[in-house]
Amino acid sequence: xxxxxxxxxxxxxxxxxxxxxxxxxxxxxxxxxxxxxxxxxxxxxxxxxxxxxxxxxxxxxxxxxxxxxxxxxxxxxxxxxxxxxxxxxxxxxxxxxxxxxxxxxxxxxxxxxxxxxxxxxxxxxxxxxxxxxxxxxxxxxxxxxxxxxxxxxxxxxxxxxxxxxxxxxxxxxxxxxxxxxxxxxxxxxxxxxxxxxxxxxxxxxxxxxxxxxxxxxxxxxxxxxxxxxxxxxxxxxxxxxxxxxxxxxxxxxxxxxxxxxxxxxxxxxxxxxxxxxxxxxxxxxxxxxxxxxxxxxxxxxxxxxxxxxxxxx
Numbered sequence: 436x437x438x439x440x441x442x443x444x445x446x447x448x449x450x451x452x453x454x455x456x457x458x459x460x461x462x463x464x465x466x467x468x469x470x471x472x473x474x475x476x477x478x479x480x481x482x483x484x485x486x487x488x489x490x491x492x493x494x495x496x497x498x499x500x501x502x503x504x505x506x507x508x509x510x511x512x513x514x515x516x517x518x519x520x521x522x523x524x525x526x527x528x529x530x531x532x533x534x535x536x537x538x539x540x541x542x543x544x545x546x547x548x549x550x551x552x553x554x555x556x557x558x559x560x561x562x563x564x565x566x567x568x569x570x571x572x573x574x575x576x577x578x579x580x581x582x583x584x585x586x587x588x589x590x591x592x593x594x595x596x597x598x599x600x601x602x603x604x605x606x607x608x609x610x611x612x613x614x615x616x617x618x619x620x621x622x623x624x625x626x627x628x629x630x631x632x633x634x635x636x637x638x639x640x641x642x643x644x645x646x647x648x649x650x651x652x653x654x655x656x657x658x659x660x661x662x663x664x665x666x667x668x669x670x671x672x673x674x675x676x677x678x679x680x681x682x683x684x685x686x687x688x689x690x691x692x693x694x695x696x697x698x699x700x701x702x703x704x705x706x707x708x709x710x711x712x713x714x715x716x717x718x719x720x721x722x723x724x725x726x727x728x729x730x731x732x733x734x735x736x737x738x739x740x741x742x743x744x745x746x747x748x
Contacts, residue, residue, distance in 0.1 A: 436553035438744040439546055440478040441539040442466075446560050448528030452516060455524070456690060456727040457560065457574040465558055465723075468733035469740070477746045479552060483539030483559065485531070486582065490541050493585035494578050494612050499569040503576065504530065519571045533561055533576040536722075540583035540677075543720045548591050548675070554711075554719035554743050556680070558736075562724040564606035564679045565631060573604065573631060579722045580679045581612040587675050588618050597622065597673035599664075599707050601700075602681020602724045603691030605634035605644070609679065614638035620671040622664040624656055626684070626691050643667050649692035653699035656684075660706065668710045675718040676711045678704075682726030682735040690727050697731075697738040704742040719743065 447459040469475040491500050507530035510517050516526045536559035543555035563580055565573030580598060587593045598613065600606040600623035610633075613619040620641050625634060627646035634644045645659050682700065684693040711719050721743065726732035741747070 436550075437479040438477070438740065439481050439543060439552040439555035440558060440740075441481050441483045441543050441555060442558040443483040443535040443539065445528065445531045445535045446483075446558075449532035449561055450526050450528065451524035451574075457562070459560075460729060461726065461732060462558055462560060464729040464733040465736050468737055472737060474737055474740060474746065477744045478740065481542070481546070483535045483557065484542050485534040486537035486541055486577070490582055490586060491537060491577055493589055494568065494581040495566075496569045503571065523571055523574055523576070529561070529576065535559070536561055536563065537577045537579050537582050540579040540720060540722050541586050544583045544587050544591070544675075547718045547720055548587065553717045555721070556740055556743060557720070557722040559723055562681075563722065564600060564602060564609045564681070564724050565604070566608040567611040572608070575608060578608045578612055580677045581609050583720055583722070584613065584619060584677050593674045594618060595620070595671060595673050596675045596677060597668055597671060597710075598677045598679065599623070600625075600679035600681070600724075601684065601703055602679055603684040603688070603693055604630055604681070604725060605646070606679055607631045607633045610634065610638050610642060614642065617641055620667060620673065622667060624659060626651070626693050629691060647693070650694060652694035653696060653702075656695065656699065657702060660703065665706065665710070672714040673710070675715050675720070676707060678707065678719060678721035679724045680721045680736075680739060681724035682732050685726070685728060685731040685735055687728040687731040688726065690725065697734050700735045701738040701742050704739050708742060
């Protein structure tokens with residue numbers, strides 16, 4: 436079966452201002468590289484719908500969603516950007532982009548569970564894994580992966596799902612939402628110390644948090660995954676796997692100081708895919724999180740997608 440590639444032009448309309456690393460050009464770099472390498476023809480391209488507010492309520496408090504909607508309406512009416520925190524800025528296109536980003540994750544989940552495709556990648560922005568139940572932060576407004584995981588559980592009736600987060604930053608928002616939910620196992624590594632300076636003490640027993648120091652390289656990360664992630668994933672036997680796919684742990688990315696390269700992302704994806712094939716009929720939904728060095732981001736996403744799609748690279 437095919438690998439679906441979900442995106443939407445609205446995700447490029449979210450613009451936090453000149454010089455902001457989480458920029459529309461991230462999606463352009465990925466798309467251009469996929470075309471240049473011919474990998475785009477191996478993917479089934481799908482347009483992401485908007486999430487409904489009932490989807491968002493699976494992971495976020497209703498009051499938060501309502502307040503954010505009101506805030507975004509003011510931004511759209513004035514046409515002027517407004518900051519929610521020093522890193523997270525809303526512009527006139529942000530609300531629609533955020534709805535399409537979360538909607539991509541939900542639609543991809545339905546497509547994979549429906550047997551239309553084996554797995555899916557969502558080339559979306561804004562990213563999501565820092566968004567908590569009641570707070571936007573760290574470039575994130577809605578937690579796309581958490582919304583999709585809860586959709587798989589609460590709407591589609593799965594009993595166990597795993598979330599794999601390999602962004603350089605700790606996915607504090609995802610942890611806030613799913614900590615203590617025994618239906619979810621979250622495994623992650625992240626640089627520490629680094630924003631948001633959390634994760635060293637997991638909030639629940641359903642977490643495998645691997646904080647690593649600056650300048651850790653791919654070989655060390657692979658060893659940690661073998662020792663800590665994989666035994667827990669095997670014992671958990673997830674019926675579906677969600678990936679918060681951040682590529683800012685790449686050695687060329689200035690927002691962190693880790694030393695991964697494309698081959699490391701391919702290796703991680705391969706190991707996760709093997710778990711999914713053993714326990715989840717291969718069902719994976721991967722959502723773009725970080726990655727700000729445009730060339731490294733594009734190359735790393737391509738390595739990730741080649742493994743998902745089973746294309747030799």
